[in-house]
Structures are given as C-alpha cells and as structure tokens.
Amino acid sequence: MSAVNPTQPRVALFVTCLVDLYRPSVGFAAIRLLEAAGCTVEVPRAQTCCGQPAYNSGDRATALALATSLLGTLAGYDYVVAPSGSCAGMIRKHLPDLFDQDPDLRDRAAALAAKTWELTSFLVDVMGFTGLDSPLPARATYHDSCAGLRELGVKSQPRALLDKITGLDLVEMAEPEICCGFGGTFCVKFPDISARMTGDKTADIATTGADLLLAGDLGCLLNMAGKLSRDGKPIAVRHIAEVLAGITADVPPIGDTRR
Known part of the structure; x- marks a missing residue:
C-alpha cells in the first residue's frame, strides 16, 4: 500500500x-x-x-x-x-x-x-520519511499489535524507522506477532484468558534480553507494562513515536512513577 x-x-x-x-x-x-x-x-x-x-x-x-x-x-x-x-x-x-x-x-x-x-x-x-537524528543506546524489542499488523499491514515500517536510530539494537521476540492479551474489551470479558496471554507475551519479551519494549498501540503497551511491573522485570516500555521523535530523556517510560 x-x-x-x-x-x-x-x-x-x-x-x-x-x-x-x-x-x-x-x-x-x-x-x-x-x-x-x-x-x-x-x-x-x-x-x-x-x-x-x-x-x-x-x-x-x-x-x-x-x-x-x-x-x-x-x-x-x-x-x-x-x-x-x-x-x-x-x-x-x-x-x-x-x-x-x-x-x-x-x-x-x-x-x-x-x-x-x-x-x-x-x-x-x-511521505518516504527516513527518520530524525535521535540516537538512543538501548537493546529493544518490538511488539506487532494485532490491528496494525492484520488490518493495515504494519510490520516493516516501524522496523525501517528504528533501524535508522544510532545505538539502538533491535532484537526480535520469538513470536512478535502474537497478541499481548489486551484486545480492548476482550481483557474485560475474558480476564483469565487475557492474563495468560499477557504472561506468555511478557515471558517472550524477557527472553530477548531487551531493556526497552516498543509498540505502536498504547493499549498493548499499557497492558504489557503493567504485567512487566508486577513481575518485577526492569524493562522500560514506550510508544515507538517517543523513541523516533527523540523525547525519551524528557518523558519517563510508561508506568514509571519515579518522575
């Protein structure tokens, strides 16, 4: 497209x-x-x-x-x-x-x-945009949100932009396309299934050794950030736009209450 x-x-x-x-x-x-x-x-x-x-x-x-x-x-x-x-x-x-x-x-x-x-x-x-000069030394992994991936074909585009960030090492999960368990009202209607899916997802994230989790949908990010925090896993969680725009020094990660 x-x-x-x-x-x-x-x-x-x-x-x-x-x-x-x-x-x-x-x-x-x-x-x-x-x-x-x-x-x-x-x-x-x-x-x-x-x-x-x-x-x-x-x-x-x-x-x-x-x-x-x-x-x-x-x-x-x-x-x-x-x-x-x-x-x-x-x-x-x-x-x-x-x-x-x-x-x-x-x-x-x-x-x-x-x-x-x-x-x-x-x-x-x-727009054929190739990114800003926003260096970020980090080991990151990327979650493909269901709607973006399956309805809009968003897969290579975020990775192409992240590839231009100096110092960012992008490490893929074993199953980056698997749902995080949020699904909007799904997590309310089926909390037990949702929680199991989220646990499987965050385990996959932790296995990459990444210190930064990125995605393009805030619902997914809030869901995964909550689980990572409850499990005591020190992985920062951010929307990809924040990293691409180079504002990470001014804005704490999602769920970080220290600032």
Whole structure:
C-alpha cells in the first residue's frame, strides 16, 4: 500500500482516547515526526473516540453516532493519521460498514477511510520519511499489535524507522506477532484468558534480553507494562513515536512513577 507524496500535505492528527488520557507525549511526538516529514499538522478539537469499543461490543447505535461526528470533523484534510493501528484500522476498515443503509454517508466514510493511516505506515509509505537524528543506546524489542499488523499491514515500517536510530539494537521476540492479551474489551470479558496471554507475551519479551519494549498501540503497551511491573522485570516500555521523535530523556517510560 503506497500513495503519492504531496507537497506539504495538511494532516489531521487523530490523537486517540488512550493517548489523550494516559500518554499525551505520544501525540506531541507524532506531531514532531509529521512536521519533520514535511506535513502541516492540525489536531481537530472536535474529534471523538473512533467508536471501536462500541463497535466491538455490538453497540452499533453509539458507534454510528461517533462515526457520523467524525465524518464532519475530519473532512477537508489531505490525510488523517493516528499513532495507533487499532484506531486507524477502525476508521479505515470498519467505518464505511456502519453506513450501509445510507449510500451518501457511506461514500463519505469510504473517502475518510481511504485517507486514514497509522503513523509509521504514513511516514514510510506515503511521505518516504527516513527518520530524525535521535540516537538512543538501548537493546529493544518490538511488539506487532494485532490491528496494525492484520488490518493495515504494519510490520516493516516501524522496523525501517528504528533501524535508522544510532545505538539502538533491535532484537526480535520469538513470536512478535502474537497478541499481548489486551484486545480492548476482550481483557474485560475474558480476564483469565487475557492474563495468560499477557504472561506468555511478557515471558517472550524477557527472553530477548531487551531493556526497552516498543509498540505502536498504547493499549498493548499499557497492558504489557503493567504485567512487566508486577513481575518485577526492569524493562522500560514506550510508544515507538517517543523513541523516533527523540523525547525519551524528557518523558519517563510508561508506568514509571519515579518522575
């Protein structure tokens, strides 16, 4: 999947609920990266949840209401970019289906879907961005989040960007594509299964010997960071945008309460 690189495209940053509420630094990092790639970035104030929790729970009415709001809020931009494969996947793959009874709105939703991208995929596939000069001496491993990988094909793009960071040694897990057990409402509906999956995942992470865990979805990162902390494993956890933007010295790892 690729697109033409326009001259200074106007990009709407879809911040996501979790970034807004738990990790605003990811949003600021995304802005820095997008601007460095040559984009004009705006953060639409009226943006809401992408509707995925309601959609996955069968609450079609709420999902439809949120989707309808987004059609207006995100109109007029060249691209919509989210630092989350999960939210980008919801808009790109599922939003049009909510309007199957209204052809006009479905066409608008399809147009929005076509211009919506996950952050690292947009930087690499659309903008041809090769990264900032942000050295980081660390041994890292990368988790492929389910939605980004399976719905949007995000796999090589984050690794291509991480490969440009001086001093960063990327070590792959045995099974980097296995779910971390979060799955949004899955971890609430099936806590025992989720906990077992998370334990298997963090064991795989620890086996790499990495001191830094990276991923592109904050839900996955919060889930894994909690388990690593409870197990006393000293592995820092960060969103990939923070590392790519070079802000790790100013922002503590996820779940680190020392600052």
